Amino acid sequence: MITPGNPASGLDDVIVSVRGLKTYYPGPHKGFWPWSGRLTVKAVDDVSLDIRRGQTLGLVGESGCGKTTVGRSLLQLVRPTAGEVFFEGQDLRKLKDDELYALRKRMQIIFQDPYASLDPRATVGFTISEGLLIHKLTSPAELPDRVADLMTTVGLNPAFENRYPHEFSGGQRQRVGIARALATNPTFIVGDEPISALDVSIQAQIINLLRTLRDQLHLTMLFISHDLRAVRYLSDDVAVMYLGKIVEMAGTDELFASPLHPYTQALLGSTPKPSWSADPAEAVMLTGDVPSPINPPQGCYFSTRCPRVMARCREAQPALVEAQPGHKVACFLLSDAVNLV
Amino acid sequence: MIDAPSVKGFQPGTFAAQARLEAPVLDVRDLQVQYPTREGIVTALDGLSMQVKAGEIVGLVGESGCGKSTAALSFMRLLPKPGRIAAGSITLDGRDILKLSEREMRGLRGPSVAMIFQDALTALDPTMPVGKQIAEPLRLHKGLSGGAARARAIELLGQVGIPDPERRFGQYSHEFSGGMRQRAMIAVALSCGPRLLIADEPTTALDVTVQRQILRLIRELRDTSGAAVVYITHDVGVVAELCARVIVMYAGRAVETGPTQRVFTAPAHPYTAGLLGSTLELTGDRSLPLNAIPGLPPELIDLPAGCAFAPRCPLAVRQCQEARPALEAAGDGHAVDHQVACWLREA
DSSP states (O other), rough: OOOOOOOOGGGSSSEEEEEEEEEEEEEEESSSSSSSOEEEEEEEEEEEEEOOOOOTEEOOTTTSHHHHHHHHHTTTSOOOOOEEEEEEEEEEESSOOOHHHHGGEEEEEOOSTTTTTTTTOOOHHHHHHHHHHHOOSSSSHHHHHHHHHHHHHTTGGGGGGOGGGGGGGGHHHHHHHHHHHHOOOEEEEESSSSSTOOOOHHHHHHHHHHHHHHHHHHHHHEEEEEOOHHHHHHHHHEEEEEETEHHHHHEHHHHHSSSSSSSHHHHHHHOOOOTTTSSSSSSSSSSSOOOOOOOOOOOSSGTEEEOTTTGGGGTOOOEEEEEEETEEEEEHHHHHHHHHH | OOOOTTTTTOOOSSSSTGGGGGOOOOEEEEEEEEETTTTTEEEEEEEEEEOOOOEEEEEEEEETTTSSHHHHHHHTTTTOOEEEEEEHHHHEEEEEGGSSSSHHHHBTTTTTEEOOOOOOOHHHTTTTHHHHHHHHHHHHHHOOOOOHHHHHHHHHHHHHTOOOHHHHHTTGGGGGGHHHHHHHHHHHHHOOOOOOEEEEEETTOOOOOHHHHHHHHHHHHHHOOOOEEEEEEEEEHHHHHOOSSEEETTTTEEEEEEEHHHHHHHHOOOOHHHHHHHHHHHSSSSSSSOOOOEEEEEGGGGSSSSSGGGOOTTOOOOOHHHHHHOEEOOOOOOHHHHHHHHETTEE
């Protein structure tokens, strides 16, 4: 049996907490020579968020907004440049390598690409059991049973444990990836676009599976996606990112019912709608593309595409403030309104 | 230059083809495409029939392996080897393109039929300035001089919404962002004012805000040029917004076809219903599990004897396992051209 993570320690405590997270990558060279200095790509620029035990936070944004880097920085798969990442009260950035290594069994990741994230030369049974062996969680005698259990949990036939990844379809491979992540009984899972490489009918299967597993095993999740529709089905709270910053954060129903940031409104308005629906699309259309994180615009990063831009937006950056209880937004249109109250 | 009489005289922006509006631009009958493989012959497309009129956008929707891209490539006669058209006919503007020589066909690609692909980075030539790629077909097919082709290419870049087209003309595709690249490829496809535009997942790799721009562009182009458009996608939402008619495909066959609103609001085929149930929505109750279709699509090499969807179908009866249903009127009395391939249709 897969045992649920420990719900004993209370259900409302914050399990993952991030303060002022910055992750910068070295960018292209400034000049022609290999020794000329490098530009900095500010992939994640001052992100703070909390995830409570048993809750799922959806992180949504367009390509290049830094959402994947946030997920990887949380797990210390990339080392952040600055900021604090707490997991169950421990600052991960201060841990020694072996301490972090031991913690890894408690926090796992499901990757986007089910083709690239599985070792083609390892049987799926081995891939699933590797974490168990490394962390010595199961005795060798019990291992086959445990692997069979995990495969059944994610909807795979345990008889296939000696098959190789190429013998499976994309959806089945993603199930292998999920089984691998679940193997060590983690409390926290980062799902990095786990459904975006899959066909529509398979996406629905995997979303249903993730929902069931989350509820049964009391998992805490960070669900990263570019698709607001997918985030809506899986998340308790949603954070919207743009160019390395969180621009809006609220409970899922609240965010979809009354988006406050012009960018969130544009994302929602850009999702295709049937031609026969009451309010056809095209309400908000953004022009242009996302600017480069190497050279972000002055002031509010969204000011170059914002339909409601004001002079102020080009000069200063709005802070993420609570516009309504539990609904944070980084926009001068709203922080002004808040100040007036 | 190959002379294509039916194409000559057609100018984008004018409805010179008014008389031809009634006759479909693309008329496909019982198209069958096969790929010989080591394990045997794979029938990637089996008995597809479709008509697209000028100014009409028809959606071809289905999951990977359903044959939608194979269909697109056969309309261009660009099937990769060893794929071959085993049966059927493809009529483009009254000409059976399967009877044309390769030379004649090359004359049609551009002025008669053009295609936009999912991945603009591979579709564009990285070694040639983008503007030149737009000007080239104009010189080859329309006989424009270098200067005139250049001027027209810059105009086209502006039309597809690329800022500063004169500067962009001389740039290479790697200097363009994803959305801009897609626009540039659309400009290449549109350069000769094609009668039929085939769009194969043109927005799948793009962000939603950019997808919104491209969808609008395609609609505007259809309005101004009156071209017929075949829009291929796996995204039910895009079809619902863009296409007047839809063909739902499964395992190489059309399983349901008709006016989009009819098909999507009252699906007659269990697969269409399953696809719609699997589709993520922005509204509605999100606490319920999605109505996912169980199981996996079949291998094309090893199709079941009866209906290909029967193994996954919640309503399958014995007949479904034994014989393959033909595409026939859905019989719901609402739309004449609503057809479904299912034994359970209301006869």
